[in-house]
Amino acid sequence: MQQTLIRENRVILTLWLLIFSASSQIMIIAPILPAIREQLAMPEHLLGLLVTSYAVMVGIVAILIGPISDRIGRRRVMLIGTLSMAVALLGHSMVVNYQQLFIARAFAGVAGGILSGSVVSYVGDVFPPMRRGWANGWVMSGAATGQILGIPIGTLMADSLGFRTPFLMFGVCMAITWYMVVRYLPQPNVKRDTHTITIPHMLSKYAGLLREANIRSAIFAFFMMFISVGVFVTYYPTWLRSEFGVDGAFIASLFFVGGVANVLTGPRMGKLSDSIGRRKLVITSAVGTGILVLSTTFLVVQSWVAYPMLFLVMMLVAMRVSPFQALLSEMVDDDRRGTLMSFTAALGQTGLGIGGALAGLTYASHGYLSNTIIGAIAIFCTGYIIWKHVPETLKR
Numbered sequence: 001m002q003q004t005l006i007r008e009n010r011v012i013l014t015l016w017l018l019i020f021s022a023s024s025q026i027m028i029i030a031p032i033l034p035a036i037r038e039q040l041a042m043p044e045h046l047l048g049l050l051v052t053s054y055a056v057m058v059g060i061v062a063i064l065i066g067p068i069s070d071r072i073g074r075r076r077v078m079l080i081g082t083l084s085m086a087v088a089l090l091g092h093s094m095v096v097n098y099q100q101l102f103i104a105r106a107f108a109g110v111a112g113g114i115l116s117g118s119v120v121s122y123v124g125d126v127f128p129p130m131r132r133g134w135a136n137g138w139v140m141s142g143a144a145t146g147q148i149l150g151i152p153i154g155t156l157m158a159d160s161l162g163f164r165t166p167f168l169m170f171g172v173c174m175a176i177t178w179y180m181v182v183r184y185l186p187q188p189n190v191k192r193d194t195h196t197i198t199i200p201h202m203l204s205k206y207a208g209l210l211r212e213a214n215i216r217s218a219i220f221a222f223f224m225m226f227i228s229v230g231v232f233v234t235y236y237p238t239w240l241r242s243e244f245g246v247d248g249a250f251i252a253s254l255f256f257v258g259g260v261a262n263v264l265t266g267p268r269m270g271k272l273s274d275s276i277g278r279r280k281l282v283i284t285s286a287v288g289t290g291i292l293v294l295s296t297t298f299l300v301v302q303s304w305v306a307y308p309m310l311f312l313v314m315m316l317v318a319m320r321v322s323p324f325q326a327l328l329s330e331m332v333d334d335d336r337r338g339t340l341m342s343f344t345a346a347l348g349q350t351g352l353g354i355g356g357a358l359a360g361l362t363y364a365s366h367g368y369l370s371n372t373i374i375g376a377i378a379i380f381c382t383g384y385i386i387w388k389h390v391p392e393t394l395k396r
Helices: 002-027 029-040 048-072 074-092 098-115 118-126 129-161 164-184 199-211 213-233 236-244 248-276 279-299 303-329 334-366 368-389
Strands: none
Touching: 002 029, 002 074, 002 098, 002 118, 002 129, 002 164, 029 048, 029 098, 029 129, 029 236, 029 248, 048 074, 048 098, 048 118, 048 199, 048 334, 074 098, 074 118, 074 164, 098 118, 098 334, 118 129, 118 303, 118 334, 129 164, 129 248, 129 303, 199 213, 199 334, 213 279, 213 303, 213 334, 213 368, 236 248, 236 303, 236 368, 248 279, 248 303, 279 303, 279 368, 303 334, 334 368
């Protein structure tokens, strides 16, 4: 029993560090966009494309890697992905202009595509349904810890040492993650896809998913959720800087507060979803988040209000992330789980990229209020789709 607990804790710690490193290198982009613009002397309207370059490559590669992970196993995919991401992030420290940074983000997106869906799929492979929400909650708290530690530290480093420094830090973390995958993650003993990996077979697996109305609806809801994130978050720090004249230290502390909210809420909401089901929490979170996002420019009239606002938003985000991922992982059998999770990750990152590009256009032409309106509509759509078209998956 004790040995089992030790093995489970090592698995969770390894996946936690993977999520910490991978999510931090994504989230750091938003708060350091002003530093990137200044240090590379680039136009403001091109900043959102750094989000897009990463997200597009994630989407393309994830589509390919999902069926492959069902065939060769999740552990091998994570070994390749963590090593690729470590190399990509270390490469960020050598860029000297916007074009090179754009390419570096695209390369990181390739690695992100390899990793996309692998963590949640692995949790689904290893942990039973009644503990998946709990396990996902703890693993995904790595992203929240990134907000508490990684993003504030990275933001301060970008202002004082240059924007390349935080990527170097996260690259080292990802290299350590690769070593831990080698040491501590066994290949789960689950049913694998026995078909030869071919393009027609991949297409048939995705077509099979899309023929199922419940899965199709859940995938689209996930896509809309990430559009909302891309539109709202990408220019939030930029808006705060221009509206209230805040500095990098303020942005760093803001992400710290948001991360605390996520850490406090995420594991509890994951465990709660194991008891009451996934849908209720996802729908409640979507409605609450939409209301807060829509109210941002009206409520944040002084810089200090940004703290409780982001705290509440991140609590609601944590309320839906682990339950939504557990819900998705339970909609298919083991030999299709990687395909579904990579597909949703691909569409999620595509939505994030679309949201980031759209955010740049709307922010430059109509101001941040337009970002909050579009973001709120997208997240309301997520809640409506789950409520109307996606059944509960938890089997008691």
